Amino acid sequence: MTDEARTTPDDARTTPDAARAAPDGAPVLRADRVGRVFGRGATAVHALSDVSLAAHAGELLVVRGPSGSGKTTLLNILGGLDRPTSGGVHLADGRELSALPETEVLDVRRRRIGYVFQSFGLIPVLSAAENVEVPLRLQGVDPAERAERVDRALALVGLDGHAAQRPYELSGGQQQRVGIARALVAEPSILVADEPTGQLDSGTAATVMDLIRDVVHSRGVAAVVSTHDPLLVRRADRVLELHDGRVLTAG
Numbered sequence: 001m002t003d004e005a006r007t008t009p010d011d012a013r014t015t016p017d018a019a020r021a022a023p024d025g026a027p028v029l030r031a032d033r034v035g036r037v038f039g040r041g042a043t044a045v046h047a048l049s050d051v052s053l054a055a056h057a058g059e060l061l062v063v064r065g066p067s068g069s070g071k072t073t074l075l076n077i078l079g080g081l082d083r084p085t086s087g088g089v090h091l092a093d094g095r096e097l098s099a100l101p102e103t104e105v106l107d108v109r110r111r112r113i114g115y116v117f118q119s120f121g122l123i124p125v126l127s128a129a130e131n132v133e134v135p136l137r138l139q140g141v142d143p144a145e146r147a148e149r150v151d152r153a154l155a156l157v158g159l160d161g162h163a164a165q166r167p168y169e170l171s172g173g174q175q176q177r178v179g180i181a182r183a184l185v186a187e188p189s190i191l192v193a194d195e196p197t198g199q200l201d202s203g204t205a206a207t208v209m210d211l212i213r214d215v216v217h218s219r220g221v222a223a224v225v226s227t228h229d230p231l232l233v234r235r236a237d238r239v240l241e242l243h244d245g246r247v248l249t250a251g
């Protein structure tokens with residue numbers, strides 16, 4: 001990807017974190033033989049076994065698989081919400097995310113990872129702009145800069161004009177756009193989205209997936225998105241197929 005492609009006109013003064021973190025084309029995030037077992041003994045569930053993958057800047061990696069194949073478990077581990085029971089997750093700066101103390105994981109999550117939830121995860125009493133602002137408040141960004149960055153993030157997802165609306169006043173697709181704006185506002189190098197279109201009708205799902213693909217390409221973010229919708233898989237740059245917690249194909 002060219003430098004021009006990495007910098008959007010309305011964001012010209014910012015180099016995306018992805019570009020800073022992996023200038024030599026190294027993965028922004030790498031999973032190495034990740035396993036996750038829930039429980040112990042005879043009732044243990046092997047949700048993931050030996051899963052390896054690399055997420056690259058500017059690339060949309062789609063994880064697909066049937067219900068129960070381990071998609072959520074994998075994305076939670078990549079997003080620092082859970083830890084593997086074997087193997088490891090590595091950041092571009094050499095740190096092993098899955099071995100960091102909880103406070104450091106929290107810091108990585110706030111600064112480097114944007115997470116998009118299937119059920120949007122918006123705070124109902126806050127406006128669209130206030131929801132998007134939350135990660136910046138957690139980072140201690142000053143109010144003037146917060147306002148500017150929230151405006152830019154809402155414009156990026158096509159929601160300028162909807163800043164004051166509460167989630168219940170927005171359609172499902174618009175709510176997920178707010179969720180995407182919130183995930184991107186802190187300029188993360190990694191975007192993790194677990195079935196982000198799972199609660200949307202197929203037309204809306206396609207436009208939300210197109211939006212994710214476009215921001216991933218234009219901002220140089222490394223994205224890992226799960227879905228079991230074959231139509232959405234078409235938007236992927238690369239597909240990783242899970243079955244019973246194992247990688248079937250990666251291509």
Ligand SMILES: Nc1ncnc2c1ncn2[C@@H]1O[C@H](COP(=O)(O)OP(=O)(O)OP(=O)(O)O)[C@@H](O)[C@H]1O
Nearest residue numbers: 038045046047065066067068069070071072073074
């Ligand atoms: N906290 C948990 N405790 C025990 N088993 C779990 C837990 N979380 C997930 N599992 C099991 O791990 C396996 C993988 O679940 P996971 O939710 O990752 O699949 P999925 O592909 O995301 O499914 P879906 O598409 O239905 O969301 C399933 O057998 C599930 O029951």
